[in-house]
Structures are given as C-alpha cells and as structure tokens.
Amino acid sequence: MIELRDVHKRFGKQVVLDGVNFSVQEGETVALLGPSGTGKSVLLKHIIGLIHPDSGTIIVDDKDVVRLKRHELAELRSHIGYVFQNGALFDSDNVFENVRLGITDDKCYRDLDYARERVAECIKLVNLPPETVDKFPAQLSGGMRKRVGIARAIAGRPKYLLYDEPTSGLDPVNADVIDELVRTLAETLGVTGVMVTHDVRGAFRTANRLALLTGGKIVQQGTPKEFLASQDPTVREFLERDFHNATIAA
Amino acid sequence: MATEVLALPRVVGRWFLNATSHVGRVAMMVADLVRSLNEVRIWLPRTFAEAWNIGVGSLFIVLLISGFAGGVTALQARYQFTGTIPIYYLAGVIVESIVLELGPVLTGLILAGRIGARYAAELGTMRVTEQIDALESLGRSPSSHLIIPRVLAGLIMIPVLTVFADVMGIGAGWFSMKLVLPISDADFAYGARTFWRPFDATYSIIKAFFFAACITVISCYMGFNTQQGAEGVGRSTTGAVVSSSVMILLLDVILTKLLLNQ
Numbered sequence: 206m207i208e209l210r211d212v213h214k215r216f217g218k219q220v221v222l223d224g225v226n227f228s229v230q231e232g233e234t235v236a237l238l239g240p241s242g243t244g245k246s247v248l249l250k251h252i253i254g255l256i257h258p259d260s261g262t263i264i265v266d267d268k269d270v271v272r273l274k275r276h277e278l279a280e281l282r283s284h285i286g287y288v289f290q291n292g293a294l295f296d297s298d299n300v301f302e303n304v305r306l307g308i309t310d311d312k313c314y315r316d317l318d319y320a321r322e323r324v325a326e327c328i329k330l331v332n333l334p335p336e337t338v339d340k341f342p343a344q345l346s347g348g349m350r351k352r353v354g355i356a357r358a359i360a361g362r363p364k365y366l367l368y369d370e371p372t373s374g375l376d377p378v379n380a381d382v383i384d385e386l387v388r389t390l391a392e393t394l395g396v397t398g399v400m401v402t403h404d405v406r407g408a409f410r411t412a413n414r415l416a417l418l419t420g421g422k423i424v425q426q427g428t429p430k431e432f433l434a435s436q437d438p439t440v441r442e443f444l445e446r447d448f449h450n451a452t453i454a455a
Numbered sequence: 456m457a458t459e460v461l462a463l464p465r466v467v468g469r470w471f472l473n474a475t476s477h478v479g480r481v482a483m484m485v486a487d488l489v490r491s492l493n494e495v496r497i498w499l500p501r502t503f504a505e506a507w508n509i510g511v512g513s514l515f516i517v518l519l520i521s522g523f524a525g526g527v528t529a530l531q532a533r534y535q536f537t538g539t540i541p542i543y544y545l546a547g548v549i550v551e552s553i554v555l556e557l558g559p560v561l562t563g564l565i566l567a568g569r570i571g572a573r574y575a576a577e578l579g580t581m582r583v584t585e586q587i588d589a590l591e592s593l594g595r596s597p598s599s600h601l602i603i604p605r606v607l608a609g610l611i612m613i614p615v616l617t618v619f620a621d622v623m624g625i626g627a628g629w630f631s632m633k634l635v636l637p638i639s640d641a642d643f644a645y646g647a648r649t650f651w652r653p654f655d656a657t658y659s660i661i662k663a664f665f666f667a668a669c670i671t672v673i674s675c676y677m678g679f680n681t682q683q684g685a686e687g688v689g690r691s692t693t694g695a696v697v698s699s700s701v702m703i704l705l706l707d708v709i710l711t712k713l714l715l716n717q
C-alpha cells in the first residue's frame with residue numbers, strides 16, 4: 206500500500222504540494238490527473254524517495270520513506286519500478302544492458318543466462334521485437350524507448366509500478382498500445398500502479414481509480430464513474446475537453 | 456544611498472553562503488564516495504574502462520603541448536642566459552622548469568579542459584535526462600556506478616600522463632637546445648644532473664595527484680548537480696573547467712610553499 210499524509214513541498218517561493226493526502230491500495234491502478242506544472246511528477250518522485258517532502262509522511266509497504274536509511278531505501282526501491290517520462294535510458298548501454306539493470310536482485314543480475322532470459326521475456330511483454338536488445342537508445346523511436354523503459358521497470362518483478370506520463374508525446378495508436386500494456390501488466394503481474402497522466406481517455410481506460418491534483422492538493426478521488434458524476438467545478442472543467450472520450454472509455 | 460551601502464555586504468554575504476554550501480555539498484559527495492567504495496564489483500570494471508579512455512584519449516594532446524613547452528623553455532633559456540652562465544646550466548633550468556612546474560601544471564590545465572568538461576557534460580546530461588534518477592530508482596548507487604570510476608581513473612591516469620609530459624618536455628627541450636646552441640649530450644646530462652634532486656620527480660607526481668583530485672571531484676560535482684536543461688549543462692561544463700583551472704593554480708602555490716619552501 207502507498208499512502209501520503211499531509212505532504213508539503215515548495216521549491217523556493219513556489220508551493221508545489223500543499224497538504225496532499227493520497228493512498229493506493231494493493232493491486233489497484235490509480236491515475237493521477239492534473240494540469241501541467243501542478244506537481245504530479247514531483248508527487249511520484251516523493252513516493253520513491255527521489256525528492257524529500259518539507260513536511261508530511263510517505264508510507265510505502267508499511268515503511269516511512271523519509272526516515273529510511275540509505276540501504277533500506279535502496280532495498281525498498283528494488284520493489285518499485287519507475288517508468289520515466291522520456292524513458293531515461295542509459296545512452297551508452299544497449300537495450301539489453303538497460304533492461305538488465307532493472308534486475309534488482311544482485312545474484313540474478315550477475316547470472317548472465319538468467320539475465321538474457323529475463324530481458325527477452327520483458328521485451329516480449331512490452332511487444333518489442335527480440336532484435337531490439339542489441340540496439341542503442343539513439344536508434345529507437347519515442348514509443349519504443351517508452352516501452353524499453355517499461356521493460357526495465359518490470360525486469361526486477363516489482364510490487365509497485367510508477368508511470369510518469371507514459372503516453373505523452375506519442376501518436377494515438379502508440380498511446381493506445383502503451384495504455385493496453387499498462388492494463389495488461391496490472392492484470393498479468395498483479396502490480397499496484399500509480400500513473401501520472403494528462404490523457405483523460407487513457408486514464409479512464411487503464412485505471413481502477415482516479416485522483417485530480419490541482420493547486421497543490423488532491424481535489425477529487427474516486428472510480429471513473431464517480432469522477433464522471435462529480436459536480437465539482439474543477440473536475441468538470443478538467444474533464445470538459447475530453448468528456449466525450451472519457452465517457453466512451455468509462 | 457543607504458541601499459547602495461548595503462548592497463556590497465549583501466553580495467559578499469550571499470557569495471560566502473553560496474561558497475559554503477558548495478564546500479558542504481562537495482564534502483557530502485566525497486563522504487558518499489567513501490561509503491560506496493565497498494561495491495568493488497560495480498566500480499572496478501568501469502574504472503578500467505574510464506582510465507583507458509582518458510589515458511589513451513589524452514596522450515597525444517598532452518605530449519604535443521608538453522613538447523612545445525619544452526622547446527620554448529629551451530629557446531627562452533638560451534635568449535635569457537647565453538653569455539651570463541655556463542651553457543650546461545641551461546640544461547638544469549630546462550629540466551627543473553619542466554619537472555617542477557610546466558609538466559604537472561600544463562597537464563593539469565589541459566586535462567581540466569578535456570576531462571573536466573567531458574565529465575561535467577556527461578553527468579549533467581544524465582542528470583537533466585533523468586538517467587541519474589533512473590539509476591537511483593533501481594536501488595543502485597550513482598556514486599559506485601558513475602562517480603568512483605571517474606575519480607579513480609583520473610587519480611591513476613593524470614599522474615601517469617604527467618610523467619609522459621615531463622619526459623616529452625625534457626626531450627623536446629634537449630632537442631631544441633642542440634639545434635640552437637653548441638652543447639653536447641654529455642654537457643646536457645651533466646647540467647641536468649647538477650640541479651636534480653630525486654624528490655623533484657616525487658614532487659611532480661604529488662602535484663599531479665592533487666590536480667587530478669581537484670579536476671575529477673569538481674567536474675563530477677558540477678555535472679551531478681546540474682539543473683535546468685541544456686543551459687544548465689553548459690553552465691556546469693564551463694563552471695567545471697573554470698573552477699578546476701583556478702583550483703589547480705591555487706594548489707600549485709600552496710603545494711610549492713608546503714613541499715619546497717619549508
């Protein structure tokens with residue numbers, strides 16, 4: 206379970222998170238929606254301890270992320286897969302080495318036969334051709350990079366998957382492929398997921414629950430149907446543009 | 456008027472706080488490096504690769520510049536001292552100038568530009584493209600994967616390159632002297648030996664080692680703490696080269712005072 210209690214964060218004079226309360230139950234996928242620059246990615250980075258809050262508590266797997274020691278945080282991170290917005294693949298390594306780095310168990314990482322098998326398995330799960338493993342990130346398209354990023358995130362068999370804008374910048378066909386992939390991974394691997402996105406349609410297709418972050422606070426949480434029924438003006442305003450698509454997806 | 460009077464202390468105060476914060480963060484980075492030294496399996500292979508890259512990649516430019524420095528030193532020594540001191544003394548001037556000063560300092564400055572800029576740009580790009588965050592998110596230590604190999608490779612290879620620079624500088628100086636002055640090889644060797652102390656070679660390597668630490672730590676720190684996209688990478692790279700160069704010159708004075716003028 207992931208839980209954020211009264212989390213505050215500011216960068217200089219800019220208040221980004223202003224008392225965020227947010228929780229994700231085991232096995233569910235929650236889409237975190239919100240306009241650009243509201244701190245969705247910042248919130249996601251708090252969950253994995255890449256950013257520390259000014260105040261508040263972050264609990265992941267019954268552990269207080271802020272109070273963990275270096276090695277304890279590394280251990281916790283080995284159970285969390287993080288999909289970065291632009292893939293964040295290591296330029297100097299090929300796809301095999303990139304995905305292999307996602308195998309967080311050190312013994313398995315060093316076992317080359319296991320690593321080859323696991324990398325091939327993950328590459329297949331994200332619908333990439335097997336020969337992709339020999340390519341370098343610069344030789345891949347945007348959609349392929351995102352999928353390699355997902356393959357790396359799942360290589361360590363994580364309990365939690367955090368997606369930062371997995372479909373941004375993609376054409377609708379590739380965005381649908383990624384959405385489908387997120388849903389399949391949740392169903393087949395049973396992982397708990399948090400997906401930061403702008404894409405209302407994709408969020409309604411993939412998530413069990415949605416949360417809207419705006420003005421540094423979570424203003425609405427609920428199932429897709431509850432979201433559509435919401436009379437909150439902020440939610441209505443946010444959904445208005447994609448209302449038709451969201452209704453179809455829901 | 457009052458605002459103008461207050462402006463200077465405010466600027467100085469801000470500069471002092473900024474400098475103190477950098478010193479503190481560098482110290483924390485070094486402490487983190489020391490803590491990560493037990494992950495030998497991670498950093499050792501990467502250190503060899505980095506050492507090979509910077510050693511082989513920098514050898515030509517180091518030899519070229521130290522060769523020119525040796526040649527020019529010989530020609531200037533001839534211009535300044537001919538007719539005032541015995542000709543074989545010039546050999547001592549050349550060898551001591553190269554080994555004590557020009558070899559390590561020029562090598563340090565060249566490598567501050569070459570390696571310092573490269574490290575800061577590489578790590579800065581990795582920071583702004585979230586590759587460093589990705590490494591941390593996988594539960595892996597950026598220190599053992601990225602920083603220790605770069606710092607150790609520099610600490611090993613920069614003194615080695617300095618030895619090459621010293622030898623090349625002396626060789627070029629010897630060759631230049633023979634072109635412009637009637638000096639035999641035996642006279643050159645005699646002159647060089649007259650002023651030579653065994654500690655001179657050690658001093659040259661000690662200086663190179665300190666310069667290496669300053670170049671690698673500063674450039675890794677700058678790159679690792681890059682912010683704000685491409686502009687930030689540019690700022691870190693320039694900052695790494697300028698700060699390393701200034702620190703090399705400052706260390707040069709301090710080490711000369713401590714080791715040669717006790």
